[in-house]
Amino acid sequence: MTTNGDSNMASQQPAMPTITQTEDHPLSTSLHDSIHSLSSSRHQSSQVAKTYRQAANLFLTRRFPEALSTIEPIITVQPSDSGPSQNGNGADHIAQQAAVAPVAYASKTTRIKIWSFWLTFLHQVVDLGPEEGKHAFGTTKWKALVSKARDGAVWDDVVRDGYGGVEGSVDADVVVSLATLLLTHMQSQRINQEKLEAYLSAVARPSFDITSHLSSPPRLRRTSSTPGTNTPRDLQTSLKILELYTLHVLPRNGEWEYAKEFIMMSELLDDEKKEAFLHALHGLKEEREETAKREKQIQRAQQEQLERQRHEEEDEAKAHAKRAEEESRKREELRKRQLEAQPKDTYQQPRSSHNRTISGGTASKPRPAKKDISRRPSPQTLYARIGLILSNLQSLILNTTQSLSSNPMALLRTLLFILAFALMFGRREMRERIKRAFDRGWAKVSATVGMGMKVSSI
Numbered sequence: 329m330t331t332n333g334d335s336n337m338a339s340q341q342p343a344m345p346t347i348t349q350t351e352d353h354p355l356s357t358s359l360h361d362s363i364h365s366l367s368s369s370r371h372q373s374s375q376v377a378k379t380y381r382q383a384a385n386l387f388l389t390r391r392f393p394e395a396l397s398t399i400e401p402i403i404t405v406q407p408s409d410s411g412p413s414q415n416g417n418g419a420d421h422i423a424q425q426a427a428v429a430p431v432a433y434a435s436k437t438t439r440i441k442i443w444s445f446w447l448t449f450l451h452q453v454v455d456l457g458p459e460e461g462k463h464a465f466g467t468t469k470w471k472a473l474v475s476k477a478r479d480g481a482v483w484d485d486v487v488r489d490g491y492g493g494v495e496g497s498v499d500a501d502v503v504v505s506l507a508t509l510l511l512t513h514m515q516s517q518r519i520n521q522e523k524l525e526a527y528l529s530a531v532a533r534p535s536f537d538i539t540s541h542l543s544s545p546p547r548l549r550r551t552s553s554t555p556g557t558n559t560p561r562d563l564q565t566s567l568k569i570l571e572l573y574t575l576h577v578l579p580r581n582g583e584w585e586y587a588k589e590f591i592m593m594s595e596l597l598d599d600e601k602k603e604a605f606l607h608a609l610h611g612l613k614e615e616r617e618e619t620a621k622r623e624k625q626i627q628r629a630q631q632e633q634l635e636r637q638r639h640e641e642e643d644e645a646k647a648h649a650k651r652a653e654e655e656s657r658k659r660e661e662l663r664k665r666q667l668e669a670q671p672k673d674t675y676q677q678p679r680s681s682h683n684r685t686i687s688g689g690t691a692s693k694p695r696p697a698k699k700d701i702s703r704r705p706s707p708q709t710l711y712a713r714i715g716l717i718l719s720n721l722q723s724l725i726l727n728t729t730q731s732l733s734s735n736p737m738a739l740l741r742t743l744l745f746i747l748a749f750a751l752m753f754g755r756r757e758m759r760e761r762i763k764r765a766f767d768r769g770w771a772k773v774s775a776t777v778g779m780g781m782k783v784s785s786i
Contacts, residue, residue, distance in 0.1 A: 372430055372433045372434075373433055373434045373435060373438065375430070376402050376430050376431055376433070376434040376438060376442070377434060377435075377438050379398060379399070379401070379402050380399070380402070380438065380441060380442050380445065382398050383395045383398040383399040383445065384445060386398060387445070387449060387452075392449075392452070392453065392456075392464050392465070393464055393465060395449065396449070396465070396473075399442070399445070399446060399449070401430070402429060402430045402431050402442065403429050403431050403442065403443075403446055403489060403490065404429050404489055405427050405428060405429050405488075405489050406429070406430070427492075428489060428490065428491070428492045429489040429490055431443070431489075431490055432489075432490055432491065432492065436499065439490070439499065439502075440499050440501045440502060443486060443490060443499075443502045443505065444501065444502070444505050446486075447482070447505045447506065447508075447509050448505075450473060450476055450477045450482060450509065451477065451509060451512065451513070453465070453470070453473045453474065453477075454473075454474050454477050454478070454513055456470075458470075461473075461474070477509055477510070477513045477514075478513050478514060479514075479519075480510055480514060480519035480520065480523065482506065482509065483506050483510070483519075483523045486498065486502065486506060490502075494530070495526050495527050495529075495530035496527070496530030496531050498527060500562060500565040500566060500568075500569060501565055503524075503527055503569055504565060504568050504569055504572065506523070507520060507523075507524055507569070507572045507573075507577070508572065510523075511572065511576055511577065511580075516581075517577045517580040517581050518581060520577050521573075521577050521578065521581055524569070524572070524573045524577060525573075527569075528569070528573070563596070566596055567596060567597075567601075570594060570596060570597070570605075571605070573590070574587045574590055574591050574605060574609065575587070575605070575608055575609060575612060578590070579609070579612055579613070579616065584609070584613055587609055588606065588609060591605045591606055591609065592606075713766065714753075721746070721749075724742070725742065725746075
């Protein structure tokens with residue numbers, strides 16, 4: 329039973345507003361779509377899990393192209409068959425925001441496994457190398473897959489297709505895998521730093537936009553006021569993200585002081601963990617400085633070695649040139665000595681031979697010097713000839729007398745020859761005959777000598 333006062337107080341309370349579902353109300357339409365999606369999410373989740381297991385088996389058997397074709401349909405947004413709405417009430421915009429890949433409707437565990445598998449797959453594709461990768465996927469496809477890991481585009485694909493473009497909705501385990509992939513395959517960590525900072529900022533300041541909340545799949549909506557730290561596992565994953573950011577990404581970019589400040593200001597770390605993080609950061613910095621110092625020493629040693637090699641090559645070239653110069657000088661001296669040792673008459677020519685020309689203008693051959701006419705033997709008389717014979721006979725006798733003691737027969741032969749010679753020249757006819765024969769022989773000799781003189785003078 330109620331009293332009058334109670335009835336008066338009840339009559340004074342304002343009536344609660346009711347929401348009427350009308351076709352042209354965008355909020356009612358999104359609620360209807362969300363309720364309808366719940367009925368089909370369980371069936372879709374089972375299909376996604378089945379597809380993931382097939383792709384994982386193909387990957388384990390190194391059938392990479394088949395694994396790629398199997399996993400791609402559930403991690404990319406499927407094109408919608410329905411055309412744009414004509415009512416103009418904004419439902420198309422909400423539906424476009426809610427366009428996600430089928431993996432978004434799977435359970436959290438399955439979703440994390442699928443994205444971890446996809447990132448591991450990209451890592452393996454990069455490790456295949458150009459030759460094997462192009463053979464397996466083709467040049468264009470392999471380069472497109474590699475660029476996702478090396479350019480950081482895979483992070484945007486995961487956030488857009490798997491989480492409806494909401495950075496704060498990405499699972500922390502997926503963020504760890506993304507940061508590790510970029511840390512492994514990107515030379516510069518600027519993009520990795522930007523993505524991690526965007527994620528940490530989105531987690532620290534969650535969005536309360538009811539439109540985006542209703543348009544996202546139910547499994548991606550966060551309900552805790554402190555996202556990322558609901559369970560000890562979530563806390564451990566958040567610490568892993570903090571470790572990657574402060575001890576790996578920021579040091580790779582040379583931001584040591586900022587990493588130190590971020591550790592000191594972190595709310596997830598207590599004093600003991602902060603001290604451990606700072607100690608690890610200090611050790612990494614010392615190791616990096618020591619590595620840089622060793623690299624400089626190695627580079628300096630290599631430069632010094634190259635300089636020594638260059639000096640040794642220059643000294644060797646100079647020594648070789650000096651030896652070649654000495655050998656050339658020795659050969660020149662030897663040639664000069666050989667020229668000096670040869671007879672000078674061989675290289676000397678009469679000066680008159682260079683100046684002697686004929687009327688035709690050509691140089692004439694040098695004529696041999698004429699023999700002295702005074703040296704030509706003059707005709708001798710008979711008495712001179714006889715005197716010559718007698719002198720020769722006298723010398724013969726003197727030579728024979730020296731050997732009389734040893735050879736008496738020689739003296740006898742000599743006397744007989746003298747006697748015969750005296751008897752022969754004692755007759756007048758014989759003397760005249762000998763004279764005529766001698767004159768004829770001498771005339772022939774004179775003519776022969778005269779002809780030789782004429783030929784030599786021409």
